[in-house]
Amino acid sequence: MNLILLEAADFMAADRVVLRDPRRLAHLREVHQAAAGDRMRVGLLDGLMGIGQIESLDTGQACLTVTLDQPPPAKLPLTLLLALPRPKMLRRVLQTVSAMGVARLVLLNSYRVEKSFWQTPFLEPAAIEEQLRLGLEQARDTVLPEVLIEKRFKPFVEDRLPALAAGTRGLVGHPGSYPACPRALSEPVTLAIGPEGGWIPYEVEKLQEAGLAPVQLGERILRVENAVPALLARLF
Amino acid sequence: MNLILLEAADFMAADRVVLRDPRRLAHLREVHQAAAGDRMRVGLLDGLMGIGQIESLDTGQACLTVTLDQPPPAKLPLTLLLALPRPKMLRRVLQTVSAMGVARLVLLNSYRVEKSFWQTPFLEPAAIEEQLRLGLEQARDTVLPEVLIEKRFKPFVEDRLPALAAGTRGLVGHPGSYPACPRALSEPVTLAIGPEGGWIPYEVEKLQEAGLAPVQLGERILRVENAVPALLARLF
Numbered sequence: 476m477n478l479i480l481l482e483a484a485d486f487m488a489a490d491r492v493v494l495r496d497p498r499r500l501a502h503l504r505e506v507h508q509a510a511a512g513d514r515m516r517v518g519l520l521d522g523l524m525g526i527g528q529i530e531s532l533d534t535g536q537a538c539l540t541v542t543l544d545q546p547p548p549a550k551l552p553l554t555l556l557l558a559l560p561r562p563k564m565l566r567r568v569l570q571t572v573s574a575m576g577v578a579r580l581v582l583l584n585s586y587r588v589e590k591s592f593w594q595t596p597f598l599e600p601a602a603i604e605e606q607l608r609l610g611l612e613q614a615r616d617t618v619l620p621e622v623l624i625e626k627r628f629k630p631f632v633e634d635r636l637p638a639l640a641a642g643t644r645g646l647v648g649h650p651g652s653y654p655a656c657p658r659a660l661s662e663p664v665t666l667a668i669g670p671e672g673g674w675i676p677y678e679v680e681k682l683q684e685a686g687l688a689p690v691q692l693g694e695r696i697l698r699v700e701n702a703v704p705a706l707l708a709r710l711f
Numbered sequence: 712m713n714l715i716l717l718e719a720a721d722f723m724a725a726d727r728v729v730l731r732d733p734r735r736l737a738h739l740r741e742v743h744q745a746a747a748g749d750r751m752r753v754g755l756l757d758g759l760m761g762i763g764q765i766e767s768l769d770t771g772q773a774c775l776t777v778t779l780d781q782p783p784p785a786k787l788p789l790t791l792l793l794a795l796p797r798p799k800m801l802r803r804v805l806q807t808v809s810a811m812g813v814a815r816l817v818l819l820n821s822y823r824v825e826k827s828f829w830q831t832p833f834l835e836p837a838a839i840e841e842q843l844r845l846g847l848e849q850a851r852d853t854v855l856p857e858v859l860i861e862k863r864f865k866p867f868v869e870d871r872l873p874a875l876a877a878g879t880r881g882l883v884g885h886p887g888s889y890p891a892c893p894r895a896l897s898e899p900v901t902l903a904i905g906p907e908g909g910w911i912p913y914e915v916e917k918l919q920e921a922g923l924a925p926v927q928l929g930e931r932i933l934r935v936e937n938a939v940p941a942l943l944a945r946l947f
Contacts, residue, residue: 477932548931567936571937574932575941613933613934614932658894692944694851695811695812695851695852696849696851697850700803700936701807701811701940704933705811705941705943706944707941708945
């Protein structure tokens with residue numbers, strides 16, 4: 476937690492917050508070993524970032540005086556379509572997506588996504604937001620990415636993706652004899668990353684029809700949790 | 712497992728292998744749902760890759776006829792110095808390093824590495840090799856990276872690092888007002904990535920004296936498991 480994420484409900488006055496939840500309190504006390512007088516980076520969810528000075532801290536609550544005067548870092552101009560990963564990986568990937576500044580994430584079905592993955596409680600809105608917040612706290616950001624859940628591949632790719640991808644550079648990460656993933660783009664991008672085992676040929680065709688061009692990242696097959704940071708770091 | 716990694720001991724003849732270990736057998740049967748006649752990608756540890764055709768498969772053993780005729784993918788010309796991560800992250804990072812083709816990994820002490828991390832059984836040679844093999848099987852490679860363990864920062868950085876880094880582009884990933892991490896290099900690189908919380912200023916100075924120049928990857932602070940693939944994908 477490189478930034479303490481505050482919510483409107485934490486504020487007692489414009490410059491004064493009280494934290495009472497066990498997670499943030501434990502983190503302040505145990506990881507930061509914070510004490511009265513210490514200054515910490517803070518940020519208001521969907522708002523500005525700045526500094527909080529601890530006025531008091533005990534097992535039940537922490538009181539801070541805060542100054543919020545810095546904008547959060549810019550988001551990547553990216554809509555990331557991700558075939559739904561297995562639940563354990565989903566949680567880490569949500570943190571990664573949020574930490575790296577993806578503006579919009581679409582969790583999408585694919586032939587090779589196991590049906591049971593859609594049953595995980597980690598897809599509930601509160602569970603998704605929990606992981607996204609951890610990513611913001613890690614990276615020092617305050618703005619949650621938008622997350623869309625699309626359980627049906629074909630209607631999404633045929634009916635909604637062309638509008639989402641309009642005006643952006645559309646790419647599909649896919650192993651094979653495709654052009655190398657481009658580098659250091661400044662334009663908006665729509666990028667699709669497949670499941671373990673990859674997109675099936677029908678899916679690559681449909682994504683191409685929607686305006687996404689296949690690109691590859693070399694001979695090595697990466698796990699989704701590595702492919703996401705690798706592709707983002709190369710693209711932007 | 713996108714490649715079945717074979718060892719010399721698996722070979723009954725130049726083109727015939729028998730697998731008897733539960734891990735590979737279970738993977739063949741349960742993940743690949745393989746049956747006699749199926750063809751799988753295989754590779755000999757530290758040797759060539761190719762195709763194995765399953766001649767027979769039951770709960771006790773699998774017999775394959777193999778043809779090994781392709782070289783493994785090239786390694787990245789990279790020596791990666793990594794402050795020892797916490798044990799759970801160490802295992803994943805070892806897989807990542809191996810999957811992404813790092814030639815040499817140095818696990819290094821740092822002021823912010825907790826002393827207890829050095830006690831983990833995951834640092835035993837067999838445990839390290841297990842994770843590295845998983846990375847090779849994921850990425851389709853056969854050549855293990857070299858791994859060095861350096862429990863003392865100063866003697867390593869003063870006495871051995873200058874020789875290791877000689878003739879390479881030396882870089883330290885470090886947040887701050889440094890030049891951006893360079894892109895698409897073809898020369899050999901020595902890259903140092905710090906612990907959670909980062910290198911302390913003394914360490915950055917010592918790494919600089921050994922010829923490593925600080926570079927940054929943007930305002931966002933990434934976890935080590937994301938910083939590694941992000942930096943490698945940007946550098947190469």
